[in-house]
Amino acid sequence: xxxxxxxxxxxxxxxxxxxxxxxxxxxxxxxxxxxxxxxxxxxxxxxxxxxxxxxxxxxxxxxxxxxxxxxxxxxxxxxxxxxxxxxxxxxxxxxxxxxxxxxxxxxxxxxxxxxxxxxxxxxxxxxxxxxxxxxxxxxxxxxxxxxxxxxxxxxxxxxxxxxxxxxxxxxxxxxxxxxxxxxxxxxxxxxxxxxxxxxxxxxxxxxxxxxxxxxxxxxxxxxxxxxxxxxxxxxxxxxxxxxxxxxxxxxxxxxxxxxxxxxxxxxxxxxxxxxxxxxxxxxxxxxxxxxxxxxxxxxxxxxxxxxxxxxxxxxxxxxx
Amino acid sequence: xxxxxxxxxxxxxxxxxxxxxxxxxxxxxxxxxxxxxxxxxxxxxxxxxxxxxxxxxxxxxxxxxxxxxxxxxxxxxxxxxxxxxxxxxxxxxxxxxxxxxxxxxxxxxxxxxxxxxxxxxxxxxxxxxxxxxxxxxxxxxxxxxxxxxxxxxxxxxxxxxxxxxxxxxxxxxxxxxxxxxxxxxxxxxxxxxxxxxxxxxxxxxxxxxxxxxxxxxxxxxxxxxxxxxxxxxxxxxxxxxxxxxxxxxxxxxxxxxxx
Numbered sequence: 001x002x003x004x005x006x007x008x009x010x011x012x013x014x015x016x017x018x019x020x021x022x023x024x025x026x027x028x029x030x031x032x033x034x035x036x037x038x039x040x041x042x043x044x045x046x047x048x049x050x051x052x053x054x055x056x057x058x059x060x061x062x063x064x065x066x067x068x069x070x071x072x073x074x075x076x077x078x079x080x081x082x083x084x085x086x087x088x089x090x091x092x093x094x095x096x097x098x099x100x101x102x103x104x105x106x107x108x109x110x111x112x113x114x115x116x117x118x119x120x121x122x123x124x125x126x127x128x129x130x131x132x133x134x135x136x137x138x139x140x141x142x143x144x145x146x147x148x149x150x151x152x153x154x155x156x157x158x159x160x161x162x163x164x165x166x167x168x169x170x171x172x173x174x175x176x177x178x179x180x181x182x183x184x185x186x187x188x189x190x191x192x193x194x195x196x197x198x199x200x201x202x203x204x205x206x207x208x209x210x211x212x213x214x215x216x217x218x219x220x221x222x223x224x225x226x227x228x229x230x231x232x233x234x235x236x237x238x239x240x241x242x243x244x245x246x247x248x249x250x251x252x253x254x255x256x257x258x259x260x261x262x263x264x265x266x267x268x269x270x271x272x273x274x275x276x277x278x279x280x281x282x283x284x285x286x287x288x289x290x291x292x293x294x295x296x297x298x299x300x301x302x303x304x305x306x307x308x309x310x311x312x313x314x315x316x317x318x319x320x
Numbered sequence: 321x322x323x324x325x326x327x328x329x330x331x332x333x334x335x336x337x338x339x340x341x342x343x344x345x346x347x348x349x350x351x352x353x354x355x356x357x358x359x360x361x362x363x364x365x366x367x368x369x370x371x372x373x374x375x376x377x378x379x380x381x382x383x384x385x386x387x388x389x390x391x392x393x394x395x396x397x398x399x400x401x402x403x404x405x406x407x408x409x410x411x412x413x414x415x416x417x418x419x420x421x422x423x424x425x426x427x428x429x430x431x432x433x434x435x436x437x438x439x440x441x442x443x444x445x446x447x448x449x450x451x452x453x454x455x456x457x458x459x460x461x462x463x464x465x466x467x468x469x470x471x472x473x474x475x476x477x478x479x480x481x482x483x484x485x486x487x488x489x490x491x492x493x494x495x496x497x498x499x500x501x502x503x504x505x506x507x508x509x510x511x512x513x514x515x516x517x518x519x520x521x522x523x524x525x526x527x528x529x530x531x532x533x534x535x536x537x538x539x540x541x542x543x544x545x546x547x548x549x550x551x552x553x554x555x556x557x558x559x560x561x562x563x564x565x566x567x568x569x570x571x572x573x574x575x576x577x578x579x
Contacts, residue, residue: 074424207426207437210425214420215486218416218418218490220413220441266430
């Protein structure tokens with residue numbers, strides 16, 4: 001039933017996810033693993049398993065969001081980070097954090113991030129689909145313009161308030177996986193399952209939209225409404241992710257592209273499922289590398305994803 | 321509300337004004353007022369919409385999908401109780417299908433998966449699409465000479481095969497009205513002929529109301545029953561195809577004689 005590359009891919013991804021809890025600064029004593037309260041038990045259940053959940057959810061989500069953007073903007077290199085939506089979330093959260101003193105993970109901060117994300121995403125849609133979609137090929141230029149502007153404002157605030165932000169300020173620009181407890185990790189996972197189910201159900205509308213607005217209409221899919229609904233959903237989802245990790249780039253670009261080149265998924269639904277698993281294992285692997293190279297020092301995750309993903313991406317493009 | 325429709329007509333347009341996306345009229349007369357047009361189209365036949373570039377052919381076809389909506393007048397088709405302007409996208413999609421000049425398409429989408437999308441408005445985004453092995457697809461593989469392409473991604477099809485695939489997608493929706501917007505513009509002569517033959521064969525088996533915008537005069541000669549000729553938004557000719565071909569209407573519309 002499963003083809004050979006699909007089988008190897010699933011096997012490899014699962015191996016990475018299983019190996020993840022056993023890699024890191026402190027080595028685990030296997031005899032102690034199931035003794036509650038022992039150091040190994042606590043490392044496994046209070047640090048590494050929650051981190052695995054966060055990394056897998058964030059990696060899979062960013063990959064799916066990249067796939068959504070590519071389909072929606074009909075451009076193979078569109079993704080929330082490149083088009084400025086992630087910066088918009090970061091800026092919203094940082095604004096509320098710096099000027100109102102709210103916790104970055106509080107509802108008001110995430111809400112502000114969501115508002116800015118929706119505004120920037122809708123601005124992009126308005127620019128691209130004006131004049132009957134004639135500006136569509138400029139989406140990357142529009143998006144990068146938005147991104148430059150938003151990140152500059154963000155950078156301005158961050159550099160002015162550096163002492164206030166402490167060491168955490170870099171994460172809003174480049175992304176960082178935090179150490180969180182199991183409760184927070186599972187909350188993130190539950191929220192993601194909700195969002196992903198909705199995205200999965202909307203995936204067919206994306207297939208119809210990719211045939212052009214006129215054909216989409218004749219298939220009963222209203223282009224303007226569908227785009228708005230999908231962008232609202234993705235912006236809310238992205239805001240949640242960015243509030244936890246900051247803006248991690250490259251996953252949304254490289255993973256769906258890699259999935260396409262490796263497996264040639266026929267429909268958006270299949271692409272999203274493949275991206276979910278590939279994204280989860282890709283970010284888990286990147287995180288392992290970032291912690292395993294020079295323990296206990298952790299490289300920023302965004303740097304590792306780029307270093308790992310960049311050459312792979314070039315290779316896949318070249319092979320095609 | 322107008323209810324009077326000639327018996328054998330599928331469409332009645334009364335003083336319609338075509339518009340841009342921005343809500344401005346497509347063409348205005350010298351006095352600065354929009355030019356309304358009216359026509360009646362015969363049911364179960366192929367109507368060719370001809371005219372120079374920019375005459376409003378595509379805009380007229382798109383008006384049937386209400387995108388952009390008409391600025392004035394009323395457009396009726398005989399299966400709807402109200403005007404097209406007052407009809408939802410979902411309802412329009414149940415009676416209309418469309419083939420555009422050149423479609424954007426996901427490169428890796430398989431031909432058969434493209435065709436499964438024809439059932440999207442019947443089952444909704446939640447529902448179950450027919451399986452790849454469905455009997456209904458087999459008919460089109462045979463008729464459109466695409467049998468060996470069923471499991472091929474769209475990027476592996478030639479431009480001509482892809483246009484036929486999109487024609488099949490439109491026909492699979494079992495529309496009452498088929499809108500073809502310069503469907504052979506990017507095709508070479510053999511593929512063009514192939515495309516028209518597929519359409520004409522379909523028309524023999526189950527006649528539907530077909531509206532084709534085209535610059536292909538040989539198509540008008542060979543297949544069209546009825547002609548609508550537009551020039552700068554004005555309706556220059558409306559009537560049977562023979563009348564258009566024999567009375568130098570082509571010259572009047574395009575401003576130049578054609579052999």
